[in-house]
Amino acid sequence: MHKKLMYVCLMYSNELIKGTLKTIVLSLLAKKGRMYGYEITQHVKEETDGKIQLTEGALYPLLHRLEAEGLLETEKENIGKRVRKYYRLTESGNNQATSLAAEFQEFSKTMNRLLNNFSLKPSYYV
Amino acid sequence: MSELNEQQVALISAYIKQHGIAQNTLHDDLLDHVCTSIERQMDEGKSFEAAFEQTIKLFGPGGLKQVQQQTFELLTEMNENMKKVAFSFGLTSTILLLAGTIFKLMHWPGAAVLIVLGAGSLAFVYLPLLLWHKLKESPRDESLMHISGFVGLTLTTIGVLFKIMHWPGASITLLSGMGILAALYVPLFYFKKYKTSSNKSITLSTGLVAMTCLILVFGLMTVNRSANFNRGLLLVGAELDYSAEKAANNEGLYLKLDGNQDAASLKMAVNQSLDEILALRLKLITETEGISEDEAMNIEPYLLSKQDNFDIPTHILFHGEEKYSANILVNSLETFQERLLQVYQPEIRSEMVTILPFDFSETYTFRDEKMDWANFHLRHIPLSGVLSQLSKMQLDIRNAETQALLYLLSQSAVSESPSGDQGAYEAQSL
Structure with missing residues (x-):
C-alpha cells in the first residue's frame, strides 16, 4: 500500500512507471551530464508536462543503488550551509543508459503494433 | 532568488535526523532536496512555513523513514550472493546440529x-x-x-x-x-x-x-534440578564414610601384630592410599565449590551447593594436574591391592584375588561405548557421585585391611603356639 504510493504519478499506473524509472533517470543524466536530485524531479515533471512526477521516496533510493552498482558517481558542492550532491554517469552507466533507451524504444514499438492490431480486430467482429 | 538562512537549514537538518534518517549520504541528499524545494516555492511568494509543510507532504504517508527503508532494500539486493553464502552456511550448521542431536x-x-x-x-x-x-x-x-x-x-x-x-x-x-x-x-x-x-x-x-x-x-x-537426587547420592556417601570411620579402628590389631613385617608394610600402603584419596577429595571439593581447604574439611557433604557439577571433577581427574588424576588414583589402589595380596600365603593368593575390592582389568559398557574402570566410574560423574565413590574406596580399603590383619593374627597365633589354642581363640575374639 505504502509502496504503491511512493511512485506518485498523475497519469500512469505505478506498475508502468516502476519498470521505467531507471531508464528515465539514466537517459536524463546521459543528456544533461550532471544533475542533483531536486533538479531531476523538476526536470522530469517539466518535460512530461507533469504526467510523470518522481517522488523523493522513489528517486533517492534508486540513485543510491545506481551509485552502489557503479553506474553513477557523485560530486559534492557546498551550497551555502549545505552540501549538494551532483550525480553523473560513469562509463558503464553510459552504456546502460544507451542500451536501456534502445530496449525501451524497441519495446514501445512492439507494444504499439500489438495494441493497434488488437484495437482493430474487435470492430470487424462486432 | 531566495536562500535559506543558517537556522532554517539547521532546523530542516534536525527534522530529517529526527525522522529516522541515520545514513549520512541520504541525509545530505534529502537536506538539499528539501531546501531547494522550499527556496523555489518561496520564490513564488510562499512563506517558509508553508513551503516546508508542502515539501514534507510530498514524501507521502511513509514519510522520510520510508525513503531510507526503500534505500536499504534496494542497496541490500546487491548482496544477494553474499546472502546466499551466509544462508547456506546457516543451513549447513542447522543440519549438522540436528543430525548431531539425533545421533x-x-x-x-x-x-x-x-x-x-x-x-x-x-x-x-x-x-x-x-x-x-x-x-x-x-x-x-x-x-x-x-x-x-x-x-x-x-x-x-x-x-x-x-x-x-x-x-x-x-x-x-x-x-x-x-x-x-x-x-x-x-x-x-x-x-x-x-x-x-x-x-x-x-x-x-x-x-x-x-x-x-x-x-x-x-x-x-x-535451578538445581537434581538437588534431591544428588543429596541421595551424597547421603549414601556419608553413610559409607561413617562406616569407613568405624572400620578405621584397626590400631588394636596392629598393636597385637607389633613387629610383623607384613603388617607394617600393609599399614604403610593403606595410609598412603587413604591419604591420596583424602587429598583428592579435598581438591575436588575446594575446586568445585570454590571454598578453602579448612572449610572443605568441615563441610557436610549434603550441604555442597555444586554437587551436580561434573565439569570440574572430570577436568581435575582427566585433564588436570597429574597428582590428582584418575590414573594416579588407580595406580595407588593397584599398589594397595598388590601389597594386600602379599600378606596372604602364596597357596591362597589366587583365592584372595577374587575378593579384592577393585577390578581394574574389567571393561565396562555404557551407552554402547566400551570404557575402562576410571572412565566408567569417574568421567562425567557429578561431584556427589565421585565423592560417594571415594567414600566407598575408603571403606573397601579399611575392610580389606581388617580382613588381612585378622588373617595375619591367626597365622602368627598358629606359628607361635604349636597347639594354637590360645592364639586362635584371641583372633576369634577380636
Missing part, C-alpha cells in the same frame, strides 16, 4: 563430531557473516542491538556446545550469553519494533512473551 539421542557414533562442526560453523562463520551483513545494511544507531545479538547468540551457542561435550566453563558461557540476550538484545529489538509498529499493544505483548521465555529458560538453568 546423540540414538547413541550412534560420530555425534560429537557433527555437533562440534555444526556449532562451530554457526558461531564462527554464520553468525559473524550475519552480523557483518546487518551492520552494513542498517543505520548506525542499531549497531548496538546487532552486536549484542551477535555476542549473546555466539556465547549461547558455544555454551550449549560445551555443555553437550561436557567441557569445562559451559555454564558460565551459557549464562552470560543468555544474560546478554535477555538484558540487551531482546529489549533493544522490541524497543525499535515498538517505535515503528502500527499495532503497539501487540508488539508490546510479543516482546513480553519473548522476554518471559528467555527468563524462564534462564531460571530453569540456574
